[in-house]
Amino acid sequence: MVKAICFDLDGVYFTEDSFKRFAQAMSVNTDYDTAVQILKKSPEMASFKKGEMSEEAYWDFARRELKLDYSNEKIFELLRGSYEVNERVVEVVKKVRELGYKTCICSNNFETRIREIDAKFDFLKNFDVKVFSYLVGCIKPSEEIFKYLVGAASVDPSEIVYSDDSSEAVETAKKIGINALHYEDFDGFIKYLNELGVNI
Numbered sequence: 001m002v003k004a005i006c007f008d009l010d011g012v013y014f015t016e017d018s019f020k021r022f023a024q025a026m027s028v029n030t031d032y033d034t035a036v037q038i039l040k041k042s043p044e045m046a047s048f049k050k051g052e053m054s055e056e057a058y059w060d061f062a063r064r065e066l067k068l069d070y071s072n073e074k075i076f077e078l079l080r081g082s083y084e085v086n087e088r089v090v091e092v093v094k095k096v097r098e099l100g101y102k103t104c105i106c107s108n109n110f111e112t113r114i115r116e117i118d119a120k121f122d123f124l125k126n127f128d129v130k131v132f133s134y135l136v137g138c139i140k141p142s143e144e145i146f147k148y149l150v151g152a153a154s155v156d157p158s159e160i161v162y163s164d165d166s167s168e169a170v171e172t173a174k175k176i177g178i179n180a181l182h183y184e185d186f187d188g189f190i191k192y193l194n195e196l197g198v199n200i
Contacts, residue, residue, distance in 0.1 A: 002159060002160075002179070002193075002197060002198050003101060003153075003155045003159040003160070004101060004102035004103075004104050004128075005096050005103060005193065006129075006160060006161065006163070007089065007103065007104070007105060007163075008107070008164060008165070009105060009109065011165065012086065012186065013086060013089050013093070013123070014085060014117070015083075015084045018082055018083040018084055019082070021082035022039070022078060022079055022082035022083070023036050023039055025078045025081075026038075026039060026078065029066060030065075030066050030067060034065070034066070038062055038066055039062065044061050046139065048111075048134070049108050049139055050138065050139055051133070051137050052137075055072075055110075055112055056072075058110070058112075059072055059075060059112070063075075075112075076112060076116045080119065080120045083117050083120065083121075085121055086186075090126070092200060093127070094126060095200055096193075096198065097126065097128070099198075099200075101198065102128045102129055102153055102155070103126060103127045103128050103129070104127060104129040104130075104149065104153055104160070105129070105132070106140070106146065106148075106149045106162065107131070107132055107133065108133045108139045109133055109134060110133075110134050111134050114132060128153075129149070130152075131145060131148050131152055133145060140164070140166065140168075140169040141166060141169040141172040142172070143172055143175065146162075146173050146178060149162075150178070156177070157176050157177030157178045158179065160178045161179045161181075161198070162178050162180045163181040163182070163189050163192070164180070164182070165182070165183045165184075170182045179196060
């Protein structure tokens with residue numbers, strides 16, 4: 001029986017365009033692809049997401065690579081301004097919680113984004129379980145982060161529903177017994193929940 005439902009943040013709880021707007025705002029002196037590389041795919045961002053690189057050190061690196069003279073507060077303001085929630089997903093999160101399911105996040109994420117977006121939307125209050133890579137020191141698709149999720153949710157792996165647009169992360173979650181779906185669209189996720197007996 002399902003007891004906990006894990007929602008993705010980027011492209012699900014927050015709109016697909018949110019990160020794109022931030023990358024565009026940060027690419028005034030470079031091109032968009034370079035901004036995406038620095039802000040999403042660089043080894044430095046991976047270290048930041050694992051809590052290995054400090055906030056100050058990461059943004060100093062980003063400023064240099066993107067040829068920006070923005071203060072941290074200017075960058076944080078651009079980040080907050082770029083992000084929007086998907087209201088439909090917000091309502092589903094609230095509804096399943098009202099139905100008695102634990103709502104969870106298991107996310108490769110970094111300190112700045114979570115703090116600044118929560119300051120804007122106060123969204124963390126909608127989740128019972130929050131597993132962030134920068135706090136636990138490991139990132140998806142490692143088994144470690146999913147084990148943190150199971151422990152934090154205090155349920156059996158088979159009682160968790162998880163979805164991700166990374167097939168690698170989905171396969172790792174399945175290995176430890178979590179009900180995992182390769183995310184393609186929100187309607188497909190809702191259908192999967194219904195198939196598992198979660199009627200929304």
